[in-house]
Amino acid sequence: MISIEQMGIVLEALPDPVFILSRSGKYVAVFGGRDARYYHDGTGLVGQNIADIVKKDKADWFLQQIELALDSHRLLIREYELSGADVRGLQWTGPRKPIWFEGRIQALDFQVDGEDVVLWVASNISERHEMEVQLRELSDTDQLTGLFNRRRLELDLTLLYEAFARHSVPTSILMFDLDNLKKVNDTLGHYAGDEIIVAVSKVCRSELRKTDIACRFGGDEFVIGLPNIEMGQAVQFAHRLHECFNRELSRLCIDEGVSATVSIGVATMLPEDRSYEDTLKRADNAMYEAKRRGKNRVVAADTTAADTKSHARRVSEGANKAQQWEPSQSRS
């Protein structure tokens, strides 16, 4: 049999800190978690209330989890970030960086001072979390350019479409494709082609806002999502981008007779659109219209309601009617 004293030693030896917290957020007891490489010493928290030592939004979140665990009587598992600096009164001996925790929260079948209590085991999962973030970034990123890949674009455009449909946030899409990349590859080699793809993505990165989404759609095709941008602004932006592309690509000193340019199609989300794919399709059509008209240009898709309604028919007929932007059309 383990004695009460031995039980106390076992609790203190627990590698992860274990808190007993009351429904109102009082730290009733703290055990274990003594390794300062992973945890701050929490013994000073006993007797304090979470609402008095942690910022309000975080304290509210903790209280909510305690409530949930008590009401459901089921084990709750939650991940959260907390820094030593977030908690008033902690001794500054633990990790300097914010810690990612996995909290396991379980209701206990007894009360302390007339209050329900939970057991809260807090495990430091910072390394695992960092790895998960890196993995997520890798699975979202195109290897050659560092831009987002198609998978991530689809997720982000879905969110932009929801913001457009629910809150009427104007949103535009640019689709562009390199001109003559095959000839560059065939004449100057695949690395020269890669260089062009990378140069174009660098221009995207330097010209876009943080909230814009740039993606390599595949091969030599790219897509840019522009939240809060209406058609006129999108067309203006596309022209600016086009100039930057030309400037950058001409600096690459491609041999005479072999040069890469860019054809851009522009479309904006319309109330008739059922999903972002409708908008993307119009941008794609406009891009092919740019190719058809001789490449190296910007073409804006039709945006009038009548044109939009007949869009599907035009596409199925292969007519691809699109407008080329003239400065007078701009609505900056």
Ligand SMILES: Nc1nc2c(ncn2[C@@H]2O[C@H](COP(=O)(O)OP(=O)(O)OP(=O)(O)O)[C@@H](O)[C@H]2O)c(=O)[nH]1
């Ligand atoms: N160097 C390089 N080439 C690629 C890459 N991905 C796709 N390509 C090439 O890009 C070309 C894309 O095909 P197309 O768009 O029909 O070729 P294009 O010469 O640009 O034709 P236009 O768009 O009509 O001007 C193909 O030759 C692909 O092999 C890549 O990652 N690196």
